[in-house]
Amino acid sequence: xxxxxPTETHPGRAPRQRRRLLPAALCGIILAGCAGDYxxxxxxxxxxxxxxLNDVLGHAFxxxxxxxALVEVLLVYVIVRYRSRPGQEEPRQVYGxxxxxxxxxxxxxxIVAAIAIPTVRxxxxxxxxxxxxxxxxxxxxxxxxxxFRYPQYDVVTANELYLPVGRQVHLRLRSVDVVHSxxxxxxxxxxxxxxxxxxxxxxxAGVNHLTFTISEPGVYSGQCAEYCGTSxxxxxxxxxxxxxxxxxxxxxxxxxxxxxxxxSLAARGQEVFMRSPCIxxxxxxxxxxxxxxxxxxTSFGDRWAIGAGVAExxxxxxxxxxxxxxxxxxxxxxxxxxGGPGGLPPTNLxxxxxxxxxxxLQSLRGAxxxxxxxxxxxxxxxx
Amino acid sequence: MARATAPTQRAxxxxxxxxxxxxxxxxxxITTVDHKRIGLMYGATSLFFFLVGGLEALLIxxxxxxxxNAFVSAETYNQLFTMHGTTMIFLxxxxxxxxxxxxxxxxxxxARDVAFPRLNALSYWIFLFGALFMNSSFLFGAAPNGGxxxxxxxxxxxxxxxxxxxxWALGLQIVGISSILGGINFITTIINLRAPGMxxxxxxxxxxxxxxxxxxxxxxxxxxxxxLIFLSFDRFYGTNFFVTAxxxxxxxxxxxxxxxxxxxxxxxxxxxxxxxxxIVPVFSxxxxxxxxxxxxxxxxxxxISWGVxxxxxxxxxxxxxADAFFAVSSMxxxxxxxxxxxxxxxxxxxxxxxxxxAMHFAIGLIAMFTIGGVSGMMHAxxxxxxxxxxxxxxxxxxxxxxxxxxxxxxFGAIYxxxxxxxxxxxxxxxxKLNFWLLFIGANLTFFxxxxxxxxxxxxxxxxxPAELNLGTLxxxxxxxxxxxxxxxxxxxWNLLRxxxxxxxxxxxxxxAYTLEWATxxxxxxxxxxxxxxxxxxxxxxxxxxxxxxxxxGRPPEDLHMPSPSFWxxxxxxxxxxxxxxxxxxxxxxxxxxxxxxxxxxVNWAFEPAH
Numbered sequence: 007x008x009x010x011x012p013t014e015t016h017p018g019r020a021p022r023q024r025r026r027l028l029p030a031a032l033c034g035i036i037l038a039g040c041a042g043d044y045x046x047x048x049x050x051x052x053x054x055x056x057x058x059l060n061d062v063l064g065h066a067f068x069x070x071x072x073x074x075a076l077v078e079v080l081l082v083y084v085i086v087r088y089r090s091r092p093g094q095e096e097p098r099q100v101y102g103x104x105x106x107x108x109x110x111x112x113x114x115x116x117i118v119a120a121i122a123i124p125t126v127r128x129x130x131x132x133x134x135x136x137x138x139x140x141x142x143x144x145x146x147x148x149x150x151x152x153x154f155r156y157p158q159y160d161v162v163t164a165n166e167l168y169l170p171v172g173r174q175v176h177l178r179l180r181s182v183d184v185v186h187s188x189x190x191x192x193x194x195x196x197x198x199x200x201x202x203x204x205x206x207x208x209x210x211a212g213v214n215h216l217t218f219t220i221s222e223p224g225v226y227s228g229q230c231a232e233y234c235g236t237s238x239x240x241x242x243x244x245x246x247x248x249x250x251x252x253x254x255x256x257x258x259x260x261x262x263x264x265x266x267x268x269x270s271l272a273a274r275g276q277e278v279f280m281r282s283p284c285i286x287x288x289x290x291x292x293x294x295x296x297x298x299x300x301x302x303x304t305s306f307g308d309r310w311a312i313g314a315g316v317a318e319x320x321x322x323x324x325x326x327x328x329x330x331x332x333x334x335x336x337x338x339x340x341x342x343x344x345g346g347p348g349g350l351p352p353t354n355l356x357x358x359x360x361x362x363x364x365x366x367l368q369s370l371r372g373a374x375x376x377x378x379x380x381x382x383x384x385x386x387x388x389x
Numbered sequence: 390m391a392r393a394t395a396p397t398q399r400a401x402x403x404x405x406x407x408x409x410x411x412x413x414x415x416x417x418x419i420t421t422v423d424h425k426r427i428g429l430m431y432g433a434t435s436l437f438f439f440l441v442g443g444l445e446a447l448l449i450x451x452x453x454x455x456x457x458n459a460f461v462s463a464e465t466y467n468q469l470f471t472m473h474g475t476t477m478i479f480l481x482x483x484x485x486x487x488x489x490x491x492x493x494x495x496x497x498x499x500a501r502d503v504a505f506p507r508l509n510a511l512s513y514w515i516f517l518f519g520a521l522f523m524n525s526s527f528l529f530g531a532a533p534n535g536g537x538x539x540x541x542x543x544x545x546x547x548x549x550x551x552x553x554x555x556x557w558a559l560g561l562q563i564v565g566i567s568s569i570l571g572g573i574n575f576i577t578t579i580i581n582l583r584a585p586g587m588x589x590x591x592x593x594x595x596x597x598x599x600x601x602x603x604x605x606x607x608x609x610x611x612x613x614x615x616x617l618i619f620l621s622f623d624r625f626y627g628t629n630f631f632v633t634a635x636x637x638x639x640x641x642x643x644x645x646x647x648x649x650x651x652x653x654x655x656x657x658x659x660x661x662x663x664x665x666x667x668i669v670p671v672f673s674x675x676x677x678x679x680x681x682x683x684x685x686x687x688x689x690x691x692x693i694s695w696g697v698x699x700x701x702x703x704x705x706x707x708x709x710x711a712d713a714f715f716a717v718s719s720m721x722x723x724x725x726x727x728x729x730x731x732x733x734x735x736x737x738x739x740x741x742x743x744x745x746x747a748m749h750f751a752i753g754l755i756a757m758f759t760i761g762g763v764s765g766m767m768h769a770x771x772x773x774x775x776x777x778x779x780x781x782x783x784x785x786x787x788x789x790x791x792x793x794x795x796x797x798x799x800f801g802a803i804y805x806x807x808x809x810x811x812x813x814x815x816x817x818x819x820x821k822l823n824f825w826l827l828f829i830g831a832n833l834t835f836f837x838x839x840x841x842x843x844x845x846x847x848x849x850x851x852x853x854p855a856e857l858n859l860g861t862l863x864x865x866x867x868x869x870x871x872x873x874x875x876x877x878x879x880x881x882w883n884l885l886r887x888x889x890x891x892x893x894x895x896x897x898x899x900x901a902y903t904l905e906w907a908t909x910x911x912x913x914x915x916x917x918x919x920x921x922x923x924x925x926x927x928x929x930x931x932x933x934x935x936x937x938x939x940x941x942g943r944p945p946e947d948l949h950m951p952s953p954s955f956w957x958x959x960x961x962x963x964x965x966x967x968x969x970x971x972x973x974x975x976x977x978x979x980x981x982x983x984x985x986x987x988x989x990x991v992n993w994a995f996e997p998a999h
Contacts (some may be wrong), residue, residue: 046845063773070763102679184543195775214706239850
């Protein structure tokens with residue numbers, strides 16, 4: 007981080023023409039392929055950070071296309087024009103031409119400089135220190151799920167990252183086990199979460215940073231981008247970008263989640279949950295569940311998926327997950343009802359208890375979603 | 390032993406083929422110190438592993454053909470992609486290059502063999518045993534599963550407690566020793582054993598690139614060896630080099646790995662550039678354009694390759710200064726590389742191009758490597774690499790380099806030098822089928838990967854959800870992979886068929902001007918009856934008759950060739966055993982391997998020369 011470096015651009019500026027040309031050009035090549043909707047596309051960033059990356063890429067892209075076209079056209083010309091003809095004499099033996107060789111050393115050097123200068127400027131721009139009022143989120147990689155802590159609000163959640171639109175976000179990234187990489191393509195580039203000792207994390211040594219400001223509300227999907235073991239492919243996440251008001255409401259909801267109605271199946275589920283081994287690893291705000299090894303389950307019912315994206319958050323899937331997590335997610339550390347990985351004891355939940363816990367976890371919901379974006383509950387009615 | 394081999398050797402020196410039993414033939418191969426036979430063994434071994442790595446690739450592609458596929462399990466998939474990468478880099482691309490160093494370089498410089506023939510045999514046997522050891526992990530269902538890059542701390546004992554990573558770390562340690570020995574051998578050979586008059590600036594480009602590559606081998610592989618020793622010590626003896634919880638540093642592994650890993654890229658690609666610079670002039674009927682520039686750009690690429698490693702680490706958070714430095718240094722490497730491409734084009738310009746199979750592959754290299762080059766330039770733009778890194782965009786990039794350049798021209802080089810090696814031509818019709826299948830298949834496989842990556846597909850994932858809409862692209866890629874497999878089958882058929890029934894080639898079927906084409910095809914064990922004197926860069930053009938006469942005449946009566954030896958194999962087995970027995974996690978079993986090694990070395994040292 008270098009605070010002296012001036013940044014000539016500011017967040018939220020109007021998108022430049024080039025930014026739209028790049029995806030247009032690439033899409034042109036795969037016309038058919040662009041008909042679909044790509045939740046993890048890098049071509050449509052919704053942050054200043056992502057836009058900057060595409061700007062500098064767009065700049066290099068056209069130089070590269072020029073060189074590629076030149077070489078391929080020359081190649082085709084040469085193989086058509088100079089193909090051997092019957093009875094042809096030996097061609098003139100040319101051993102080189104200093105002028106030409108200097109030319110095709112210098113011209114690429116100039117092109118390299120033309121790409122290098124905006125590259126270096128962008129490197130410094132995207133690493134500029136965050137604003138004082140930025141929302142700080144500690145992103146902590148686990149095998150194979152994401153923990154998100156909001157130290158300014160004393161809120162912790164997992165796999166679904168709530169962020170406000172229009173306010174700068176400052177992610178502080180680290181890992182507790184192996185190297186992971188935080189990547190939500192529409193929010194911009196990825197950054198590794200490196201494992202560091204807890205003591206070091208407190209004074210910031212080895213912590214990585216990302217700063218960006220989101221300009222559009224929406225739900226943006228992402229996943230771990232650094233190979234991190236068996237279920238690396240199943241370490242997914244979603245970023246939920248909402249307006250300021252909704253964000254504050256979400257914080258309030260997280261701090262004081264409603265309790266299940268008395269006498270309901272969910273209430274029985276809560277009672278089962280609180281006397282089972284679940285609480286050794288999971289926290290649910292407003293209850294006695296205070297475990298910190300596994301994902302925080304506050305407002306779990308709102309999440310789009312279970313197990314960091316292994317399956318849709320439906321009662322059936324959740325029950326299957328509680329019975330045998332490893333069947334859905336190889337290598338998962340959570341014990342099932344009849345057996346645990348690595349010698350962990352099983353939870354021993356009976357079938358009716360599983361059902362109750364499912365009802366309880368699904369009842370933990372009600373957080374605000376971005377306007378126009380359906381909450382999970384509308385697509386998966388329950389009870 | 391002396392009784393068994395002495396007559397064999399005499400018969401060989403006389404250039405005759407005696408009818409020998411299977412046992413004797415086998416014995417003559419496992420005791421051989423002839424660079425040509427060792428080259429053939431390297432070639433055969435790497436082609437075998439090419440099939441293994443290719444099969445792994447097909448299984449990967451079947452799994453990814455559809456979203457949410459369950460063809461293989463996560464664990465199996467992780468083993469497959471790890472072994473695909475490790476095999477293709479260390480057991481295919483590297484030894485295939487070494488096969489050509491072995492066979493071609495002594496012939497190109499007018500030498501009778503390499504500087505240290507027995508060391509050469511030792512290199513091969515160590516490589517073979519290391520490769521077999523690593524792949525034996527499949528028999529235990531415990532193939533390496535940490536990626537070819539083996540990032541710590543995932544590969545440490547805590548997160549990978551099984552034997553999988555032991556097979557990987559120890560296997561690569563063994564294979565690495567072979568590469569270092571080979572590097573030493575080829576530097577010495579090229580510096581010391583050139584024919585009279587073959588000044589450095591008269592050496593063929595392939596020999597030059599072998600020299601540069603050999604320097605990279607002896608400087609880069611030790612870095613990897615150190616990293617692997619750290620990792621192994623962490624795993625076996627509880628040290629904490631990469632154990633972050635105990636104050637170790639995960640990024641140190643990445644630095645050490647890529648300090649080796651990036652020169653490694655040029656260890657693979659520089660020999661390919663050398664092959665290009667032999668093939669393009671011959672089939673354009675023109676000398677190489679800008680010889681000196683081609684030499685210097687090769688040296689420059691080799692040198693700069695030491696200063697770009699952290700472009701593999703732009704997302705690890707090195708800070709602005711490091712990111713800026715490595716972005717710019719990585720871009721600079723494009724300049725000498727670009728010069729090479731333009732010089733090849735200029736060599737073809739104004740020429741009389743013969744479209745042999747070898748030339749097809751050379752042209753294919755220019756077409757595909759340029760794509761790999763420009764996408765590489767996009768990675769060097771560090772900020773946008775934050776999006777591209779660890780996605781299929783990168784997979785597309787390096788496959789355009791490895792398949793589009795290295796494998797492409799390796800096929801070309803086989804078609805080009807096969808007549809010298811066997812005395813027979815490979816079938817040109819099958820050859821062109823081989824080329825077109827590979828060219829179409831490779832582009833169909835790797836081009837869509839650019840888009841898959843930029844549309845959000847990370848690497849090394851065993852599955853992806855249907856919602857990402859990446860199914861179509863992946864399906865096309867899988868179809869392409871099977872077309873490439875068809876290309877390989879055509880090649881294998883052509884190779885086996887031509888070996889026995891190819892049209893006789895003569896000494897110099899292509900009308901080339903470098904020394905290897907002066908001697909007979911296949912060359913006698915001593916290569917040249919009398920070592921010719923070289924007066925130019927194109928010796929067969931300027932003094933062809935004289936050199937051919939010297940090369941193919943009667944060898945001198947007192948010609949002494951190095952005698953065969955069984956002991957390099959024993960020594961190599963001891964080296965493999967030493968490392969393999971570390972897996973017992975006891976202190977004494979590796980000593981058994983050390984004893985076997987010592988037994989081999991002592992017998993080697995005191996073996997009487999014949």
